Amino acid sequence: MSEAINIGTIDDIDEGEARVIPAEENGTDQDIAVFHAEDGNFYALDDTCTHETASLADGWIEGTEVECPVHSAKFCLKSGTALCMPATIAARTHKVEVSGQDVLLYPAVSVVDA
Amino acid sequence: MSIESVLIIGGGLSGFTTAKELRERGFAGMLSIIDPEGMPYDRPPLSKDYLAGSKDATGIALAPASWYEENHVTIVTGTVAALDPDAGTATLKDGRVLAADRLVLATGGKARRLSIPGGDLPGVLELRTKNDADRLRSLLAPGVRLAIVGAGLIGAETASSARGFGAEVTLVDPVEIPLVPVIGEVLATRLHAMHAEHQVRTVTGIPEEITHDARGYRLALSTGETIEADVVLVGIGITAATELAEAAGLDTDNGVLVDERGATSHPRVFAVGDSARTRLADGTLLRRAEHWEHAMNAGSSAAAAILEQDLPVHGASWFWSDRHGVHVEGVGSMHGEGEHIVRMLDGVPIAAFRLDEAGLMLGAAAIDGGLTVRAARRIIDRLIKVDALALADPATPLKKLAR
Numbered sequence: 001m002s003e004a005i006n007i008g009t010i011d012d013i014d015e016g017e018a019r020v021i022p023a024e025e026n027g028t029d030q031d032i033a034v035f036h037a038e039d040g041n042f043y044a045l046d047d048t049c050t051h052e053t054a055s056l057a058d059g060w061i062e063g064t065e066v067e068c069p070v071h072s073a074k075f076c077l078k079s080g081t082a083l084c085m086p087a088t089i090a091a092r093t094h095k096v097e098v099s100g101q102d103v104l105l106y107p108a109v110s111v112v113d114a
Numbered sequence: 115m116s117i118e119s120v121l122i123i124g125g126g127l128s129g130f131t132t133a134k135e136l137r138e139r140g141f142a143g144m145l146s147i148i149d150p151e152g153m154p155y156d157r158p159p160l161s162k163d164y165l166a167g168s169k170d171a172t173g174i175a176l177a178p179a180s181w182y183e184e185n186h187v188t189i190v191t192g193t194v195a196a197l198d199p200d201a202g203t204a205t206l207k208d209g210r211v212l213a214a215d216r217l218v219l220a221t222g223g224k225a226r227r228l229s230i231p232g233g234d235l236p237g238v239l240e241l242r243t244k245n246d247a248d249r250l251r252s253l254l255a256p257g258v259r260l261a262i263v264g265a266g267l268i269g270a271e272t273a274s275s276a277r278g279f280g281a282e283v284t285l286v287d288p289v290e291i292p293l294v295p296v297i298g299e300v301l302a303t304r305l306h307a308m309h310a311e312h313q314v315r316t317v318t319g320i321p322e323e324i325t326h327d328a329r330g331y332r333l334a335l336s337t338g339e340t341i342e343a344d345v346v347l348v349g350i351g352i353t354a355a356t357e358l359a360e361a362a363g364l365d366t367d368n369g370v371l372v373d374e375r376g377a378t379s380h381p382r383v384f385a386v387g388d389s390a391r392t393r394l395a396d397g398t399l400l401r402r403a404e405h406w407e408h409a410m411n412a413g414s415s416a417a418a419a420i421l422e423q424d425l426p427v428h429g430a431s432w433f434w435s436d437r438h439g440v441h442v443e444g445v446g447s448m449h450g451e452g453e454h455i456v457r458m459l460d461g462v463p464i465a466a467f468r469l470d471e472a473g474l475m476l477g478a479a480a481i482d483g484g485l486t487v488r489a490a491r492r493i494i495d496r497l498i499k500v501d502a503l504a505l506a507d508p509a510t511p512l513k514k515l516a517r
Contacts, residue, residue: 052163058484059485059488060485060488060489060513069484070441071434072407072432072488084410085127085131085134085176085410086156088176088177088178088181
């Protein structure tokens with residue numbers, strides 16, 4: 001199990017916003033988007049849409065879903081599930097924990113396994 | 115009577131979505147898709163990534179082969195020659211007969227040909243299928259002269275992709291600035307100007323004759339100009355494939371007529387996607403919709419209707435286009451009366467909106483404006499009143515206005 005990365009405090013990412021932790025910082029081969037969902041929780045997915053090249057962190061975050069800003073594929077922030085076409089492949093999830101004020105990202109630790 | 119089998123004729127997005135939604139909505143019966151091309155694939159990349167070669171056939175599949183196995187959806191490669199709605203059968207060209215409780219017509223459209231002398235020359239290409247894209251790609255090379263008739267979505271996208279091969283592209287359209295009704299004049303003008311910036315020559319005119327000899331093709335235009343080309347592509351829209359429905363006695367009128375559920379004039383037959391046209395309860399015929407998302411939505415509505423479930427609610431229509439490195443999107447309708455507002459950034463138009471008298475948004479379009487379009491769509495669907503000044507101000511994120 002990989003080490004947690006402290007990506008900042010809970011105030012650093014507004015609700016309904018996201019931040020990208022680049023591959024070179026997160027230690028995986030993919031950029032990771034950390035979302036502050038409208039349920040107040042933090043979730044993380046691979047940033048690149050599974051359909052075509054687009055950053056999900058730039059997408060529309062509503063409830064616990066994100067809509068890709070290019071072709072409107074939607075993903076569940078909790079499970080990574082592709083909720084509608086044109087995406088058919090789930091986005092990879094990464095575990096996020098809030099410890100006090102800090103947001104901790106566990107790159108490559110999927111939520112299913114965690 | 116419970117529905118035990120559904121046969122979908124056509125494996126484009128609407129046919130595929132009908133199958134996918136039937137399964138997701140709990141249908142456990144027999145489910146087959148018949149298509150001359152076999153496995154369903156996505157068509158938008160045919161003028162973009164697939165044509166360019168950056169996506170292959172696997173990359174544009176609507177679902178991996180395993181999905182069909184897991185979901186017990188049978189793909190029948192074949193062409194339907196005739197339907198018998200009363201019997202619930204489809205007869206294939208090779209003589210096979212398939213039967214089902216419900217038939218879904220997802221026959222799509224055929225590329226419209228130029229009805230001018232030479233318009234039917236065998237080398238005059240169209241772009242509707244994977245094979246069409248493969249053929250066009252095989253002809254593109256540095257210096258090859260490509261003439262494209264029609265500067266709408268497919269024509270403009272193909273022009274952009276062909277530049278990537280180094281082809282010399284001439285784009286011909288009867289109107290000076292295409293897409294004005296779809297995205298408004300200001301954005302359409304910016305987009306059209308991008309062709310020249312990318313060494314695509316744009317010509318305004320109506321083709322009157324195409325001839326071919328050893329030197330290649332010659333397009334004679336209404337303006338007196340002649341365009342010489344090695345390859346000619348025509349992208350002037352589609353005609354709905356209604357032949358099967360007509361021959362089977364279903365109501366058609368520039369499309370297979372359906373109600374809002376996708377039901378045709380025969381209770382056993384549904385129709386979805388580009389080939390279907392909605393007839394409202396009072397008899398009004400809507401315009402046939404040909405965009406990607408409409409095909410998907412129609413498939414999900416028909417699946418719900420077949421299973422007698424509540425129909426899903428679909429919002430304002432939406433489309434996109436990619437060319438010369440920019441992503442264009444439109445939502446709702448930009449055409450017609452109302453206040454037209456343009457959002458400029460550093461002197462360049464980036465978005466346009468159309469409002470009605472009450473301040474409700476009717477349409478929006480943007481270039482590289484992902485969140486703007488997503489916000490606009492919610493503003494339209496949720497009837498949120500917005501201020502024209504705020505829309506014009508690039509410092510006001512539309513997201514803020516949508517919430």
